[in-house]
Amino acid sequence: xxxxxxxxxxxxxxxxxxxxxxxxxxxxxxxxxxxxxxxxxxxxxxxxxxxxxxxxxxxxxxxxxxxxxxxxxxxxxxxxxxxxxxxxxxxxxxxxxxxxxxxxxxxxxxxxxxxxxxxxxxxxxxxxxxxxxxxxxxxxxxxxxxxxxxxxxxxxxxxxxxxxxxxxxxxxxxxxxxxxxxxxxxxxxxxxxxxxxxxxxxxxxxxxxxxxxxxxxxxxxxxxxxxxxxxxxxxxxxxxxxxxxxxxxxxxxxxxxxxxxxxxxxxxxxxxxxxxxxxxxxxxxxxxxxxxxxxxxxxxxxxxxxxxxxxxxxxxxxxxxxxxxxxxxxxxxxxxxxxxxxxxxxxxxxxxxxxxxxxxxxxxxxxxxxxxxxxxxxxxxxxxxxxxxxxxxxxxxxxxxxxxxxxxxxxxxxxxxxxxxxxxxxxxxxxxxxxxxxxxxxxxxxxxxxxxxxxxxxxxxxxxxxxxxxxxxxxxxxxxxxxxxxxxxxxx
Amino acid sequence: xxxxxxxxxxxxxxxxxxxxxxxxxxxxxxxxxxxxxxxxxxxxxxxxxxxxxxxxxxxxxxxxxxxxxxxxxxxxxxxxxxxxxxxxxxxxxxxxxxxxxxxxxxxxxxxxxxxxxxxxxxxxxxxxxxxxxxxxxxxxxxxxxxxxxxxxxxxxxxxxxxxxxxxxxxxxxxxxxxxxxxxxxxxxxxxxxxxxxxxxxxxxxxxxxxxxxxxxxxxxxxxxxxxxxxxxxxxxxxxxxxxxxxxxxxxxxxxxxxxxxxx
Numbered sequence: 069x070x071x072x073x074x075x076x077x078x079x080x081x082x083x084x085x086x087x088x089x090x091x092x093x094x095x096x097x098x099x100x101x102x103x104x105x106x107x108x109x110x111x112x113x114x115x116x117x118x119x120x121x122x123x124x125x126x127x128x129x130x131x132x133x134x135x136x137x138x139x140x141x142x143x144x145x146x147x148x149x150x151x152x153x154x155x156x157x158x159x160x161x162x163x164x165x166x167x168x169x170x171x172x173x174x175x176x177x178x179x180x181x182x183x184x185x186x187x188x189x190x191x192x193x194x195x196x197x198x199x200x201x202x203x204x205x206x207x208x209x210x211x212x213x214x215x216x217x218x219x220x221x222x223x224x225x226x227x228x229x230x231x232x233x234x235x236x237x238x239x240x241x242x243x244x245x246x247x248x249x250x251x252x253x254x255x256x257x258x259x260x261x262x263x264x265x266x267x268x269x270x271x272x273x274x275x276x277x278x279x280x281x282x283x284x285x286x287x288x289x290x291x292x293x294x295x296x297x298x299x300x301x302x303x304x305x306x307x308x309x310x311x312x313x314x315x316x317x318x319x320x321x322x323x324x325x326x327x328x329x330x331x332x333x334x335x336x337x338x339x340x341x342x343x344x345x346x347x348x349x350x351x352x353x354x355x356x357x358x359x360x361x362x363x364x365x366x367x368x369x370x371x372x373x374x375x376x377x378x379x380x381x382x383x384x385x386x387x388x389x390x391x392x393x394x395x396x397x398x399x400x401x402x403x404x405x406x407x408x409x410x411x412x413x414x415x416x417x418x419x420x421x422x423x424x425x426x427x428x429x430x431x432x433x434x435x436x437x438x439x440x441x442x443x444x445x446x447x448x449x450x451x452x453x454x455x456x457x458x459x460x461x462x463x464x465x466x467x468x469x470x471x472x473x474x475x476x477x478x479x480x481x482x483x484x485x486x487x488x489x490x491x492x493x494x495x496x497x498x499x500x501x502x503x504x505x506x507x508x509x510x511x512x513x514x515x516x517x518x519x520x521x522x523x524x525x526x527x528x529x530x531x532x533x534x535x536x537x538x539x540x541x542x543x544x545x546x547x548x549x550x551x552x553x554x555x556x557x558x559x560x
Numbered sequence: 561x562x563x564x565x566x567x568x569x570x571x572x573x574x575x576x577x578x579x580x581x582x583x584x585x586x587x588x589x590x591x592x593x594x595x596x597x598x599x600x601x602x603x604x605x606x607x608x609x610x611x612x613x614x615x616x617x618x619x620x621x622x623x624x625x626x627x628x629x630x631x632x633x634x635x636x637x638x639x640x641x642x643x644x645x646x647x648x649x650x651x652x653x654x655x656x657x658x659x660x661x662x663x664x665x666x667x668x669x670x671x672x673x674x675x676x677x678x679x680x681x682x683x684x685x686x687x688x689x690x691x692x693x694x695x696x697x698x699x700x701x702x703x704x705x706x707x708x709x710x711x712x713x714x715x716x717x718x719x720x721x722x723x724x725x726x727x728x729x730x731x732x733x734x735x736x737x738x739x740x741x742x743x744x745x746x747x748x749x750x751x752x753x754x755x756x757x758x759x760x761x762x763x764x765x766x767x768x769x770x771x772x773x774x775x776x777x778x779x780x781x782x783x784x785x786x787x788x789x790x791x792x793x794x795x796x797x798x799x800x801x802x803x804x805x806x807x808x809x810x811x812x813x814x815x816x817x818x819x820x821x822x823x
Contacts (some may be wrong), residue, residue, distance in 0.1 A: 351642035506614060509652055511612050511613065512649070513652075514635045515611075515634055516660075517639050526652070526663065
């Protein structure tokens, strides 16, 4: 299939008038509080000095500073991408502050500002004792720095490294140097280059040979300071026969200005290794008129470098004013497997252009894509995906399923599936549906005694079931709740 | 005392008046069959009683066991005991059939101020009700009506009715599209649910359902009103003679009102 055969679909659904529902729809963003803590923030602006300064604040080695500078210089030569189906107001990169850290630089969890811990508590992040109970190891990134990683000792006993990227650069420099940028090169794309120049923190995970990580790992990102960009960098390496399941969650306060978030996530899976990466993204989406909200430009890529390795992306995206994100898999090792399960929900004026790329290089590689887009309000929700079968990918297989659900008649759903098949033995399947929550379905639920709000969330939950099944249990519950909150009153 | 008293009901759909002064009284335990030509307003009646959006009542009253039924939201009508078995049961992908039914039952119980059933008690109830209407374990655990055959969908409706235990069940052409075996199964389910305090309004196009469910009354709905009432014999007469003869006793009915022929 070539580009000219791309599909775009827009379907209008009937309107329902319901003032009550409309009111609930405008329910406020629950994670939208600001934490009042003193912080050290670099003045807005970006030039080579900012990059050097940032690197110096973090006490980075020379090679890291040079790496950043090279990325910055490359970034200067690149144009902003405009191919996505997104309507973005121009971004003034000089108005953004590229570093903000709580002032009392914490060394360990016990030294963490109690107010910060309170913030996480409000967010329901299982830090500290709660983490112990929940059995989830959490690395929390607040604005630009990582404030504490739980379960360090337990993980160390298993040989697992789970720490902030800053620490990793300091304490595990060789590993970082070996893998950083090996999946997403510094000059990969505009936002990846920007991130490479100014990333401030993030998580580093290393699972050595033969180790099955004894617990779910989790990172919580939060943007707090005003006019601050967040540029985190995550790197996960699973050596031969290693396994890890990793989850990230994101929130931000409500602000009238748009805030920039440009992250890079790199995954490396060696022979027979498996990485399961799950995201629950709930950045502030802006208000109902499209004022404020996070610009979320993220590059996520996994490299199935070893034979029989597997990388699985699961994402539940409900937040951000703009989402530009295509978690991808490079299936280099023979018989390696890539998966992408996605629920992307847009409401009000939110815009999402998201999907995946599956690049089949090795023989007998397999990929599976299940994308569920839900659009409500005046939002726009696009799936954009590339399935590429290289010449040597004998017997490669792909299955893609793209479903869109429309709520209301002012939203749009679009599907842009690209396929490039260079090996005739490959089997590539694509299925797509667009549906709407029908009056019939709603009335059926009502006539059985189920109220409208519950009916809508039940129908949406059913629509997303295939993806929720892929999330770790407790996060599946959270994801379901998040959709309910995001959609309240969407039938308007 | 009546269960349902519809008095001079007028209703519009998309600006067009479909019900034009319909009156009907149903007492507890009674089974009323409503027959009539196509376009007479049979399905409209069910939808109006269940409270579907877009069905606008312009005149008349509906009293349900002492309540003004028309003042209630659709889900409240379900909770006070009105059940509509759909002509075309709706598919809800990804929503487990049993989960859906439990959510429905508990929503109704909550509205009535009763305690909600936990999964153990609910499963016990389900097992009990499977005696009334047999449906397979597989169907119980599939998504609501998804991939069900026509007969399975209708049996699922009767099964829901058995679990929800309504006071008034309205069956909207439940027999349509069923072969004779499926029809018998559905009829047996309905008969098992008949009781002195439960009433049925059975909307049907064909007489044959009434071979298996014995109605107390048969009504002819034509031109948006009940124009003729009788017992089982009326259904047989309709089957033999069609509806055209009604024009003699009801000169106000236009030819178009009587155009739809029964089986």
